[in-house]
Structures are given as structure tokens and as C-alpha cells.
Amino acid sequence: MIFTSLKKRITDHCRRLGRALRRFCCALTDSRLSLVRVPRPVGVGILLAAALVLISTAFLDTGLQVYANGTALGIVETPAEFEEIVSSVERRASEILGYPYRLDLDVAYKYEMYERNDYFDAAAVEESLFRSIDEIVPLYVLSVDGTVVGANPDRDAISAAVEEAVSEKTKGGRPAISYELLSDVEIDYVYTDAASSVSIDEIRSELSGNIRNEVTYTVQEGDLFSDIAASFGLSVEELQRLNPWIDPATLTEGDVIVVENAIPLMSVSVDRLDEYDEVVPYETIEKYTSSMWAGESYVETEGSDGILHHTDRVEYVDGVESGRISVSVTASKEVTNEVIVYGTRNFQCPVKSVRAITSKFGWRTFGGGSDFHTGIDLANPSGTPIYASYDGTVSFAGWKGNYGNCVIIDHGYGYQTLYAHCRSLVCKAGDKVAQGDLISYTGSTGRSTGAHCHFEIRINGDPVNPYPYIFK
Numbered sequence: 001m002i003f004t005s006l007k008k009r010i011t012d013h014c015r016r017l018g019r020a021l022r023r024f025c026c027a028l029t030d031s032r033l034s035l036v037r038v039p040r041p042v043g044v045g046i047l048l049a050a051a052l053v054l055i056s057t058a059f060l061d062t063g064l065q066v067y068a069n070g071t072a073l074g075i076v077e078t079p080a081e082f083e084e085i086v087s088s089v090e091r092r093a094s095e096i097l098g099y100p101y102r103l104d105l106d107v108a109y110k111y112e113m114y115e116r117n118d119y120f121d122a123a124a125v126e127e128s129l130f131r132s133i134d135e136i137v138p139l140y141v142l143s144v145d146g147t148v149v150g151a152n153p154d155r156d157a158i159s160a161a162v163e164e165a166v167s168e169k170t171k172g173g174r175p176a177i178s179y180e181l182l183s184d185v186e187i188d189y190v191y192t193d194a195a196s197s198v199s200i201d202e203i204r205s206e207l208s209g210n211i212r213n214e215v216t217y218t219v220q221e222g223d224l225f226s227d228i229a230a231s232f233g234l235s236v237e238e239l240q241r242l243n244p245w246i247d248p249a250t251l252t253e254g255d256v257i258v259v260e261n262a263i264p265l266m267s268v269s270v271d272r273l274d275e276y277d278e279v280v281p282y283e284t285i286e287k288y289t290s291s292m293w294a295g296e297s298y299v300e301t302e303g304s305d306g307i308l309h310h311t312d313r314v315e316y317v318d319g320v321e322s323g324r325i326s327v328s329v330t331a332s333k334e335v336t337n338e339v340i341v342y343g344t345r346n347f348q349c350p351v352k353s354v355r356a357i358t359s360k361f362g363w364r365t366f367g368g369g370s371d372f373h374t375g376i377d378l379a380n381p382s383g384t385p386i387y388a389s390y391d392g393t394v395s396f397a398g399w400k401g402n403y404g405n406c407v408i409i410d411h412g413y414g415y416q417t418l419y420a421h422c423r424s425l426v427c428k429a430g431d432k433v434a435q436g437d438l439i440s441y442t443g444s445t446g447r448s449t450g451a452h453c454h455f456e457i458r459i460n461g462d463p464v465n466p467y468p469y470i471f472k
């Protein structure tokens with residue numbers, strides 16, 4: 001019964017649809033396709049209807065259109081789909097701004113016919129909502145070793161400020177031959193708080209600043225360089241490296257010395273050529289000759305210091321020397337060693353032992369007056385042997401006025417020795433004698449007050465003090 005009724009209703013429906021299509025097709029045939037013969041207008045009508053249904057179901061649909069502040073954003077299945085996007089945008093914004101951010105949206109949903117390709121593009125809608133936030137803008141954010149320095153919309157200006165700051169750090173001191181930025185500098189394009197945008201001047205100022213400023217100490221009276229180093233937990237070498245221009249030996253009250261180096265925001269290594277002269281002190285070379293008497297010497301060659309010109313390549317990290325290699329060493333002035341020639345000829349005391357030196361060389365009071373004593377008096381018992389003081393030739397042996405019995409030996413090079421007041425002589429003029437040969441015996445002949453040997457050394461006829469020659 002139900003089926004019969006259903007069948008009748010379907011049949012009626014088809015009949016009505018058939019009639020309608022027939023009318024539609026006849027109308028088409030009558031009005032526009034009159035030249036075309038339509039033998040079966042019903043069949044064609046069905047085909048056209050099917051095509052229309054197919055077209056409408058393929059391109060059009062009904063759905064929930066989202067309106068935000070009056071602008072259609074697309075069709076969603078449920079409002080939750082759009083609300084989730086709003087939440088996501090608000091989360092991102094809150095994270096960047098540092099406070100809970102809410103989008104100011106007037107949202108409405110309406111059922112509408114829409115074309116199939118007018119789908120809701122979630123990613124595009126989210127990006128569009130995000131970019132609509134005035135408080136967040138895309139900026140170039142400069143960071144040095146992970147620390148944000150500042151943000152600015154002009155990437156080229158930031159790069160130029162970095163270049164300028166690095167170049168500034170290579171100035172001062174000797175010209176830089178190379179430099180290297182040791183810090184990790186990054187410029188990232190990111191959406192960030194519009195309020196964080198700073199001027200290029202501010203970025204420039206930050207880049208030339210320090211993370212830690214240098215710490216100095218003013219030298220007090222009595223301070224030693226080593227004590228200052230110790231009190232700041234530094235070795236003397238470390239303190240010297242921090243103060244390359246300070247000479248610890250001439251540390252003066254009031255001097256300001258660096259005890260902690262500044263740590264700049266940007267670390268730069270600079271290589272410079274360091275040129276300096278090193279004085280090479282001359283050495284003294286001794287030469288000996290028997291053509292001169294012991295105690296005599298002369299400078300054969302005057303010594304003069306040499307100069308070595310050094311060129312070093314020095315690496316400075318943030319102004320502090322961190323490495324040094326020698327590039328070249330050239331002698332800008334050769335060293336000349338000093339040569340001194342010393343004599344080896346030596347006089348010996350003419351008597352084996354001396355009881356007393358009864359009169360020295362020089363001015364003395366004698367017999368109520370004063371005279372110059374041209375030798376020394378070596379007192380000994382009469383008859384004590386007298387020996388030649390050095391090799392030579394006897395030039396005189398005999399009586400010589402106040403000298404009494406006297407021997408003079410010529411030693412060459414202008415040197416003579418004289419032995420006076422002898423009791424007896426055992427040589428004669430012309431005899432060749434060697435050092436230590438017996439020549440006479442002590443006595444008290446001539447102008448003498450007791451037995452002794454009056455001994456003289458003469459250089460080119462002038463008596464000199466014999467004491468240093470025979471008693472060393």
C-alpha cells in the first residue's frame with residue numbers, strides 16, 4: 001500500500017517533470033531553435049536538465065560565510081574553524097608583545113550560496129589577520145652573539161652600522177693589515193613589537209659599547225707592580241699585557257693602570273705590523289801580548305752596540321695583544337765587539353823575601369828636607385842576593401854617586417830596572433840576563449842609612465811606582 005502510494009507519487013512527479021520539460025523544450029524549439037527539427041523533444045529536455053543539475057552541483061553550494069569587520073573571509077563548516085584561527089593569531093601576538101593580545105574583530109556568520117572554489121584558506125586568513133595588527137611590524141633585528149642589539153626597518157643601514165663599528169675598532173695604533181669580526185652578528189627579518197624599533201644612531205651607539213667597561217686602579221705611594229697584580233688576582237705578565245705602555249720599574253704614584261679589560265659588545269681581532277729596534281750590546285774580547293807589561297792594556301777596537309730592526313705581526317683581540325710572530329729581523333747596525341789587549345810581561349820582586357819596605361815611592365822627608373823617592377827600599381840583611389826582575393841586558397853595573405854600587409837592566413820597550421846600594425855586583429854592562437838571575441848582593445853603599453835594595457822601574461827614563469808591578 002505504501003509502495004503503491006509511493007510509486008503513484010513518483011509517477012505523478014515524473015509526469016509533471018516530463019510536462020514541464022516538454023513545455024520548456026517546446027518553448028526553446030518554438031522561440032530559438034525553430035530551424036532545428038526536434039523529433040524527440042522530450043529526450044533532449046531530459047538531457048539538458050541533467051546537464052544543468054550537474055553544473056549547479058559541481059560549482060555552487062550553500063555554506064557559512066565568515067564576515068570580519070564587514071569583510072567576507074570565506075566559507076567555514078563551523079564557527080569553531082574560524083575561532084581557532086583567531087586564537088592562534090592572538091597567541092602569536094601575545095608572545096611577541098609580551099602581554100595578552102585580543103584582536104578587535106566584529107565577526108558575523110551567514111548561510112550563503114557560494115562557488116566551490118571559494119573555499120576558506122585558513123593559512124591565508126591567519127596571515128592576513130596577523131598582518132592587520134598595528135602593534136606588530138616586520139623589522140630587521142640585529143643580534144650580536146645572541147644578544148638583541150636593536151631592530152630597524154632598514155636592513156642596509158643596519159649592515160652599514162655594523163661595518164662602520166668594526167672598521168672603527170681597527171683604528172688607533174699601527175695600521176691594521178687585516179681584521180676579523182669574532183662575534184656572531186645576525187640580522188633576522190621577523191615580526192616584532194613595533195615599539196622595539198630603534199634609530200640607526202642608537203644601534204650604532206650600542207655596537208660601539210661594552211658589555212663590561214674597563215676597571216682601572218690609581219697607583220698609590222709605595223705600590224709595587226707585582227703587589228697590584230696580586231691584589232687583583234693577576235700575574236705580573238697578565239697585568240703587563242693589560243698595560244703594554246707601563247714600565248713596572250718606573251711606576252709612579254698617580255699612574256692609572258688597567259686591572260680589568262673592557263669587554264666590548266662586538267669582539268674584533270686586528271693584525272698589525274709592529275716595528276721596533278733591539279739594541280744588541282757589544283761583547284768585550286780580551287787579547288794578551290808579551291810585548292806589554294802586565295797591568296798595561298789598550299783598546300784595540302772600540303766596541304759599539306748593534307741594532308736589530310724587528311718587524312712582528314701582532315694580533316690584538318679587542319686591543320689586547322693575543323699573539324705575535326716575527327716577520328723579519330734585519331741588522332740596521334752591525335755590532336762591533338770591543339777588543340782590549342792586555343800585557344803579560346811581569347816584573348818580580350828582586351829579593352826572595354822582604355823584611356820591610358822602609359821607604360815608599362813618592363815625596364818623603366829625608367835628612368831634615370823633603371825629596372822625591374824614585375823607588376822603593378826593600379830592607380834585608382846585608383849580603384841578601386838580588387835577582388834580575390825581568391829578562392834584559394845589563395846597561396850599567398858600577399858605582400853611581402848616591403846610588404852606590406848600582407845595576408841598571410834594560411828590558412826594551414822603554415823599560416828599565418835599577419838596583420842600588422849593593423854591597424857587591426855579580427854582573428857587568430852588556431850581560432844578557434834572564435828573570436831571576438843573580439846580579440848583586442844587598443848592602444848600604446852610597447847615600448844609605450842601612451842595608452837594603454833600592455829598586456826602581458823607569459819607563460822611557462821616568463821612574464814609576466814599582467810597588468804594583470812586584471806586589472800583586
Ligand SMILES: [Zn+2]
Binds near residue numbers: 359375377
Ligand atoms: Zn831608596
